[in-house]
Amino acid sequence: MSNLAPIDALGQTKYSLKRFGYTPGKFAMWLFLASDAMGFVGLIGAYIILRASMPGELWRPLVGDWTEAGGLPHLDPILTGINTFILIISSFTMVLALDAIQKGKQAGLKLWLGATILGGATFLGIQVYEYYHLMHAGLHVGSHLYGATFFVCTAFHGMHVLSGVIYLSCIWIAAARGKYTAENHSAVELVGIFWHFVDLVWIILFTIIYLF
Amino acid sequence: MSDAHAESHLPTYTRVIITLAVATAIEFGIAMFIGLDEAGVKPKMWMIGVLALIGLAAWKAILVGKIFMHLKYDPKILSLLAITPVVLATPLCAFCIWDGIAGPGF
Numbered sequence: 001m002s003n004l005a006p007i008d009a010l011g012q013t014k015y016s017l018k019r020f021g022y023t024p025g026k027f028a029m030w031l032f033l034a035s036d037a038m039g040f041v042g043l044i045g046a047y048i049i050l051r052a053s054m055p056g057e058l059w060r061p062l063v064g065d066w067t068e069a070g071g072l073p074h075l076d077p078i079l080t081g082i083n084t085f086i087l088i089i090s091s092f093t094m095v096l097a098l099d100a101i102q103k104g105k106q107a108g109l110k111l112w113l114g115a116t117i118l119g120g121a122t123f124l125g126i127q128v129y130e131y132y133h134l135m136h137a138g139l140h141v142g143s144h145l146y147g148a149t150f151f152v153c154t155a156f157h158g159m160h161v162l163s164g165v166i167y168l169s170c171i172w173i174a175a176a177r178g179k180y181t182a183e184n185h186s187a188v189e190l191v192g193i194f195w196h197f198v199d200l201v202w203i204i205l206f207t208i209i210y211l212f
Numbered sequence: 213m214s215d216a217h218a219e220s221h222l223p224t225y226t227r228v229i230i231t232l233a234v235a236t237a238i239e240f241g242i243a244m245f246i247g248l249d250e251a252g253v254k255p256k257m258w259m260i261g262v263l264a265l266i267g268l269a270a271w272k273a274i275l276v277g278k279i280f281m282h283l284k285y286d287p288k289i290l291s292l293l294a295i296t297p298v299v300l301a302t303p304l305c306a307f308c309i310w311d312g313i314a315g316p317g318f
C-alpha cells in the first residue's frame with residue numbers, strides 16, 4: 001500500500017484548473033473531439049472528391065431507373081435550413097444553461113438543458129422525416145454514389161446528435177437531483193463542448209451537401 | 213468546476229447567435245443566386261458562390277469554436293488540439309478538390 005494520501009477527484013480537478021487553466025476532463029474531451037473530427041474529415045473528403053470527379057448529371061442522374069420517377073430526387077434545402085437553425089438555437093440554449101449554473105441558478109440550468117434536448121430531438125425528428133420522404137421517393141444508400149454519400153455523411157452526424165441527446169438527458173437527470181453548483185459544474189461544460197461540436201460539424205455538412 | 217473565465221458572456225453569446233442566424237440567411241441568398249440545379253449554366257458565378265458559401269461556413273464554425281466552445285477564453289493548448297484536424301484536413305481537401313478539377317472535374 002502506498003503511504004501517499006488519496007487524491008479525491010474534485011481536488012485533482014481544482015489542482016489542474018489552478019495549475020494549467022483547464023480540467024483533465026476538458027482536455028480529454030478536446031482530445032476525443034480532435035480524433036472524432038478525423039472521422040468527419042474522412043467522410044467529407046470522400047464526398048468532395050467523388051462529387052468533384054462526377055460533374056452534372058453523373059453526380060445526380062435526372063433520368064434512369066434509380067427510382068420510381070426515374071432520376072434521383074432533389075434534397076430540400078429549405079426544410080434542412082430550418083433544421084440547421086434549430087440546431088444553432090440549441091447551441092445557444094446550451095450556453096444559456098452553462099451561464100445559469102455558473103451563476104448558481106439550478107432552475108435555469110434545468111430549463112435551458114431541457115430546451116437543448118428538445119432542440120436536438122426536433123432535429124432528429126426532422127431528419128427522420130426527411131429520410132422517410134427521400135426513401136419513399138426511391139433514394140437509398142444503394143441508389144448511386146449520390147445516395148450513399150448523402151446517407152453516410154448525414155447519418156454519421158445524426159448518430160452524434162442522438163448520442164448528444166442521450167448525454168444531455170443524463171446530465172439533465174443529474175441536474176434535477178441537484179448535483180451541480182456554481183462551484184462544481186464541469187460535466188455541464190463538457191456536454192456543452194460536445195454539443196457545440198455537433199453543431200459546428202453540421203454547419204460545414206449543411207453547406208457542402210445542401211447548398212451547392 | 214469554475215473556470216478562470218467564469219464571468220458571464222451572455223451579451224457575447226447573444227451577438228454570436230444573431231450573427232449565425234444572419235450568416236445562415238445570407239448563405240441561403242447565395243445558394244438561391246448561384247442556382248441549386250444550374251451549376252453548368254453559370255460555372256464562374258457558381259464557383260464564386262461556392263467559395264463564398266465555404267468561407268461563410270468556415271467563419272460560422274470558427275465563431276462557434278471560439279465563443280460557444282470557449283476556445284477564445286481557454287489556454288492556447290486546447291486551441292492547438294482543436295485545430296489539429298483542420299490542419300490535417302486542409303491539404304487533404306485541397307488535394308481532393310484539385311484532383312476533382314484535374315480529372316473529369318466540375
